Amino acid sequence: MTTAIATPTLSGAPHSEHLAARLRWAVSDTLTMTKRNLLAVTRIPEALFFSAVQPIMFVLLFRYVFGGEINIPGTTYVNYLMPGIFVQTVAFGAVSTSIGLAEDLQKGLIERFRALPMTRSAVLTGRTTADLIRNVFVVIIMTVVGLAVGFRPTTGVVPYIAGVLLILLFAYALSWGFAVIGLSAPNSETAQVMSFPLLFPLTFISSAFVNVHTMPSWLQGFATYQPVSVTVSACRALMIGGATATWVIQSLLWTIGFLIVLIPLASWRYRTRT
């Protein structure tokens, strides 16, 4: 009774075992999912707010409200602040990965994707790629805002771009972490609630806004070497000068470590989540 039936469908190559073809579909599916996620950013007011308005508010807050009380030897506070704001912004932005995935699960979209002949991993690669592209725009906007409020990078264009690339790479690694959270949460609200206890210590107990030497000594170790701080320090060195290599290497090590651990973890969560 298991006669295979000739089945004409519209699919040009419905199911191919060839590696090259599978790779081509993986790229195509990732692009389709990326486009879908980017369209959502332009259509959800909250997403636009978190991507663009909130970071600008942080810049203005620290630049004009808190900044007057913060003295950084050797540079202006706005120069010190901006690399920190860049990293904080992309870290906060990564929450949208967890919220988006939790929402797709909740609304049954993942069910539909699972019954389609698409590359399974494209749900995750499309989500993280969309985040990466959104972050490119965010960093450009933030650069313009920074320049408008007095941010003056001193090292030239090439190190500045290197700093931006370092931030984007770090943010990409974070997205995979927040993907794990999104795939573990029962709904999008919980995904958001689960994300913030992680984000707050990472972005605020850091060198992003203040010199860590002003913190109690027991906090300084964490505040100096945790991944956000290390990446901020590396960007600061690349953008406004200072010891570069040691921070850049440390930041890259965190990023690579995250990717090695989090990509398989997120993929496993995606496969096992029913």
Place this chain on the structure above:
Amino acid sequence: MPFAIEADTLIKTFKGKHEVRALDGVSFNVEEGRVFGLLGPNGSGKTTAVRVLTTILKPDGGSARVLGHDVVKKAGLVRSLIGLAGQYAAVDENLTGRENLQMVGNLNHLERTTVSGRATDLLAQFNLDDAGDRPLKTYSGGMRRRLDLAAALVARPTVLFLDEPTTGLDPQSRNDLWEVIENLVGEGTTVLLTTQYLEEADRLASILAVLDHGHVIAEGTPAELKADLGATVLEVGLSTTDDASRTARILDALGPHTAVVNGTVVEVTVDEGPTSAMAGLRSLDQEGIVPTAFTLREPSLDDVFLALTGRRTEDESEESHGPDQAPGNRALRQAAEAMPIATGELS
């Protein structure tokens, strides 16, 4: 005739606080070009069966084939042959109707030029051409369901799975969707449909399996299932429980089924609807009993269950407070009663 869908003693257990055996040896075969209805209350295993057959879930035991291909070993191939429309209208809120269809087309690996043509055709076919470029937030429940179904059809699947396609829809939208599904069947698509509504199964499916606690408890054509049941249900509302028990005795005489009293409502299944109704009314009149309501309706899933299992349907997700207070049960009955009244001309 070859089978389009074969389920062979499927077993699926969900672990958790309470272990639930959602599928407990489910077997059935669906011939090509047929509409097969899986009928059952919430928690009976319908959705789990669909999720296994559409490769979303792996069964713990047993096997299943779609068009001869094993759903576990050849999952990728099966996915390129099937379409799935779910009860939760899985469409992307942030995209327009057209963008949703194009996304599904692209993920089905259709040619880009084919995709835009298919999207336009389907929007027209499902009466969504005006709304096609509007975001889904502006869509009504019925429009979402139609789009969901359209999305399932983008790649022209040979086998279509519809998981409670009309649950929660108003009668007008439900009727519209039924017409769409009937047209599909005319084109030769094999359809597996799950439903809680006997009327829906009766209208669309040529063969039915009734699912209960992960078992198939009955299988046959809608006519066969209803023949065991009595074709029509006569429901009489009274003003007092005393009148109700007197009425029950009178209606028992109509035979061959026994009348059931629920508070002040008496129900009896009868074979010849209009004739029995007239006889019943005459007897009540002679006894001086004045009913507050007198309804002739098709048997509901609830009635099928009562006949097959000796108990009413229960909603697994709710605490049951006795058979007639179960909320799911009440919802089912209300839904059944919202359907057009039977005329006694059932096949």
